[in-house]
Amino acid sequence: MNWYDLSDYGNNYKRGAVALGLIVVLFLLLNRPTTPTISAWRGENPSVAGLSGAAIQVGQGDTLVAPPGISSDQPWGNPVAANRVVMTQGYGVGSHAPAEVWGAIDLAVDGNGDGLADPAGSVGAPVRATMSGYIDITADSWPAGNHVWVIGNEYKTGYAHLSEFKVQDGDYVERGTIIGLMGSTGSSSGPHLDYQIWHNGVNQNPLNYHPLP
Numbered sequence: 001m002n003w004y005d006l007s008d009y010g011n012n013y014k015r016g017a018v019a020l021g022l023i024v025v026l027f028l029l030l031n032r033p034t035t036p037t038i039s040a041w042r043g044e045n046p047s048v049a050g051l052s053g054a055a056i057q058v059g060q061g062d063t064l065v066a067p068p069g070i071s072s073d074q075p076w077g078n079p080v081a082a083n084r085v086v087m088t089q090g091y092g093v094g095s096h097a098p099a100e101v102w103g104a105i106d107l108a109v110d111g112n113g114d115g116l117a118d119p120a121g122s123v124g125a126p127v128r129a130t131m132s133g134y135i136d137i138t139a140d141s142w143p144a145g146n147h148v149w150v151i152g153n154e155y156k157t158g159y160a161h162l163s164e165f166k167v168q169d170g171d172y173v174e175r176g177t178i179i180g181l182m183g184s185t186g187s188s189s190g191p192h193l194d195y196q197i198w199h200n201g202v203n204q205n206p207l208n209y210h211p212l213p
C-alpha cells in the first residue's frame with residue numbers, strides 16, 4: 001500500500017490490534033494462576049499437621065472467653081463448638097503455604113474419640129465467630145466454598161467450606177455467635193473448617209489466638 005492510503009493503513013492497524021488482542025488473551029490464559037487448594041483433609045493422619053496422634057480436647061464455649069485486654073473485636077478462641085476438635089492441617093504448611101497468602105489452620109471434629117478427625121463428627125458441627133464484627137458472606141466460591149468473613153476494625157476472620165450459613169450478609173455478630181455449620185464445600189477433600197485471621201491486611205497464625213487449648 002501507499003503511505004498516503006489511509007484506508008489500508010486503517011485496516012492494517014485494525015488487523016494489528018486484533019492480533020495484539022489475541023496475543024494478550026493467549027498470554028493471560030497461559031499465565032492463569034493455578035488455584036491452590038486452601039484446605040485438605042488430613043484427618044486420617046494428624047501427624048501430617050505436625051501434631052501428635054492424640055485428639056485435642058476443647059471445651060464447649062469456654063475457650064471463647066478471652067483474657068483481660070483482648071477486646072471483643074479481636075479474634076480469640078476456637079471457632080468450632082465440639083468436645084474434641086483436631087487440627088488437620090497446620091499453619092503455613094501444605095495448601096496453607098505461603099502463609100502470607102494462604103495462611104490458615106484446618107479444624108475438624110473427632111466425633112468418636114479415637115484421636116482422629118472423622119467426617120461423621122465434623123459435618124454440621126457449629127462454627128462460631130471468634131470476634132465481633134460484620135458478616136460478609138460469599139456462597140459457592142472457589143476455593144473457599146461457602147465462606148464467611150467476620151470483619152472488625154483491625155481484624156477479620158475467615159471461615160471456609162461451610163455446609164450452611166446461620167447468619168445473613170451484613171449482620172453484626174458478637175464473639176461466640178454461630179455463623180454456620182462445618183461442611184466440605186469448595187476445594188475441600190473432606191469436612192473441615194479452614195480458619196483464617198488477618199490483622200490490618202496481614203495474615204496471622206490462628207494458633208497465636210488460642211484456637212486450641
Ligand SMILES: [Zn+2]
Nearest residue numbers: 038039106194
Ligand atoms: Zn485449609
